[in-house]
Amino acid sequence: MIISIASGKGGTGKTTVAVSLALSVPEAVYIDCDVEEPNGHLLLNPVIASRQDVFRKMPQVIDDRCTQCGACAQGCEFHAIVVLSTGVLILNDLCHGCGVCSYVCPTGAITEVDAHHGIIRRGRAGAGAVGFIDGTLDVGEMSASQLIGHVRKEALPGGITFLDAPPGTSCSMIAAVRGTDFCLLVTESTPFGLHDLTLAVNVLRVLGVSFGVVINKYDGTYRAPEEYCAADGIPVLMRIPFDRAIAMAYSRGIPPVTALPELKTRFRDMYEDIRVLAEHAAPVPGANG
Amino acid sequence: MTGHEAKHHIVVLSGKGGTGKTTLTAAFAQLAGNIVVTDCDVDAADLFILLKPDKRSEQPFYGGKKATILNDLCSHCGLCMDVCRFGAIGNFSVDAVLCEGCGFCYHVCPSNAIDFSSARSGTRYEGSISGGSEFLSASLLPGEGNSGKLVTELKRDALRFFDQPQNQGLLLDGPPGIGCPVNASLSGADRAVLITEPTLSGLHDLKRIVTLIRSFAIEMSVVINKYDLNEEMTREIEAYARTEHLRVAGRIPFDHTVVEALQRNMNIMAFPASPAAQAIGALFYSLNNRK
Numbered sequence: 127m128i129i130s131i132a133s134g135k136g137g138t139g140k141t142t143v144a145v146s147l148a149l150s151v152p153e154a155v156y157i158d159c160d161v162e163e164p165n166g167h168l169l170l171n172p173v174i175a176s177r178q179d180v181f182r183k184m185p186q187v188i189d190d191r192c193t194q195c196g197a198c199a200q201g202c203e204f205h206a207i208v209v210l211s212t213g214v215l216i217l218n219d220l221c222h223g224c225g226v227c228s229y230v231c232p233t234g235a236i237t238e239v240d241a242h243h244g245i246i247r248r249g250r251a252g253a254g255a256v257g258f259i260d261g262t263l264d265v266g267e268m269s270a271s272q273l274i275g276h277v278r279k280e281a282l283p284g285g286i287t288f289l290d291a292p293p294g295t296s297c298s299m300i301a302a303v304r305g306t307d308f309c310l311l312v313t314e315s316t317p318f319g320l321h322d323l324t325l326a327v328n329v330l331r332v333l334g335v336s337f338g339v340v341i342n343k344y345d346g347t348y349r350a351p352e353e354y355c356a357a358d359g360i361p362v363l364m365r366i367p368f369d370r371a372i373a374m375a376y377s378r379g380i381p382p383v384t385a386l387p388e389l390k391t392r393f394r395d396m397y398e399d400i401r402v403l404a405e406h407a408a409p410v411p412g413a414n415g
Numbered sequence: 416m417t418g419h420e421a422k423h424h425i426v427v428l429s430g431k432g433g434t435g436k437t438t439l440t441a442a443f444a445q446l447a448g449n450i451v452v453t454d455c456d457v458d459a460a461d462l463f464i465l466l467k468p469d470k471r472s473e474q475p476f477y478g479g480k481k482a483t484i485l486n487d488l489c490s491h492c493g494l495c496m497d498v499c500r501f502g503a504i505g506n507f508s509v510d511a512v513l514c515e516g517c518g519f520c521y522h523v524c525p526s527n528a529i530d531f532s533s534a535r536s537g538t539r540y541e542g543s544i545s546g547g548s549e550f551l552s553a554s555l556l557p558g559e560g561n562s563g564k565l566v567t568e569l570k571r572d573a574l575r576f577f578d579q580p581q582n583q584g585l586l587l588d589g590p591p592g593i594g595c596p597v598n599a600s601l602s603g604a605d606r607a608v609l610i611t612e613p614t615l616s617g618l619h620d621l622k623r624i625v626t627l628i629r630s631f632a633i634e635m636s637v638v639i640n641k642y643d644l645n646e647e648m649t650r651e652i653e654a655y656a657r658t659e660h661l662r663v664a665g666r667i668p669f670d671h672t673v674v675e676a677l678q679r680n681m682n683i684m685a686f687p688a689s690p691a692a693q694a695i696g697a698l699f700y701s702l703n704n705r706k
Contacts, residue, residue: 134458134459135433135459135461136431136432136433136459137432137433137434137591138429138432138433141616162593162594162597162623163430163431163432163591163592163593163616163619163620163623165431165615165616165619165620168615168616168619183500201518201522203479203480203516203517203518204517206577219598222515222606223500224500224501224515224517224518224519225498225500225517225519226459226517226518226519226522229519229522229523229524230500231515263593263594265593265623265626265627266565267594267631268594268595268598268629269594269595270592270594271560275502287698292592293432293433293458293459293556293591293592294458294459294562294590294591294592295458295459295557295595296457296458296555296559296560296561296562297561297562297595298592298594299458299556300512300560304512304513314433315634315674315678316674316677316678317461317464317680318437318464318677321459321461321464322461324419325458325459325554325557328557329557329558331557332512332557332558333512333558340542341559343674346672346676347678350518370644373644374644374645375655376614376616377612377613377614377615377644377645378614378615378645378648378649379615387598397495
């Protein structure tokens, strides 16, 4: 079972919750799909056993075959090719690696080469109890979705995987949460948290992923997020009050369940709730990614 | 920057999410007046909550084309599935969420059975906020990608206002991360204000965004929010900033007034005596009064 942890708004505590779950549930695997800013390793301190380079396809022009006809530039939907009188210029930052240019080129003047895109690391954390995988996008690479796709393939069938998703509601977040068995949305007791929660909920409904909510930095005075959840029939699975001790521990890279081991039972209980909810969720056609 | 010599184009970024970009941008917007304020975090645009713009007009955003298979014409040859690199075609239908809009299927289909056309994927809008500033923001329809392109279009509108003589600056609230929408936010800016928090993650993510911004000619200033949550880490971040020759612009203390203001949809500058507002005021002054 793959449980993704997402939020819409950044900084609500996705990584804290994902890491705490992985450390509380036996034989779990933690996968960090926030490849633009992966932070799970800072809390889990994994022993890394292997690293793998990930490449993406990039077009390359063979100058003596190119007639500067412009078919490649015309075919490229991402405006990543400019034909100049001196030759063809490929704008790597805009290229999606789709392969259309080499297909439409009438003289076979475009080949594809591998460009370094990021790395995947595998290891173990929590004194060997937790499987650890993360992806790190090379700085300067634009699109995280492809790397996220590679990182996700590391989840083993039959295991329990907690997948830490990137913030937002667009390409990268969708690449991470799509087709997961359940998505835990972490929000906070502010109007920003609520607004972005509603955006994330709308995305999950389009994707057909069942979900529940954790309210972090919970504040009994601002009740709008739980009122929204109640009105919409969304289960609130945990409320974590703001606690300076948790914030202090986090700042030093110590997960809450390590600082306050009594929290482990609560995270384990939440996992049980998620398991029941995921098993009873109606299968949605076309939602398998 | 031709024509904008006296004006500044500033982008607020962080790498890590939730460090206070929007709170700081809203405060600066209120302190500045007569500027153009733009929310570039189009995935999760929250700045409007604090700045309460008077919406003047909105425009549809077309993110790019999408493929659809026309069943009547499809001969089930499967070529489209073979060439699609995004795994978006299965069972002779296109998954609109996975489709990147490259058109490879459209080009290879021998039966002309693929419709490849633009669809609306979001909205951009403009308005004004108190103090005479312009405000621009956008939203995506659920499940839509292409936030980088939306940021680029939003900025094109923003630069139009920035060119008008009455507007004294351009202030962008950036998205988290280091990917396409962040890059789209950065292009053309002359200053980046990087707001971080004194945590290992805050520092880790700051380093990645600094590395990215090095490839642009943009001056960087670092602000440490909630600095007193871990003063040792604050000093470590400041030491890092100095070795990288970044300007350490200031510190903002942890102040519950920030949360209370936010919970009432209010700008922190509406509580001018609060420790956070005082620190932001000083920060604004120091960013504006130097060589």
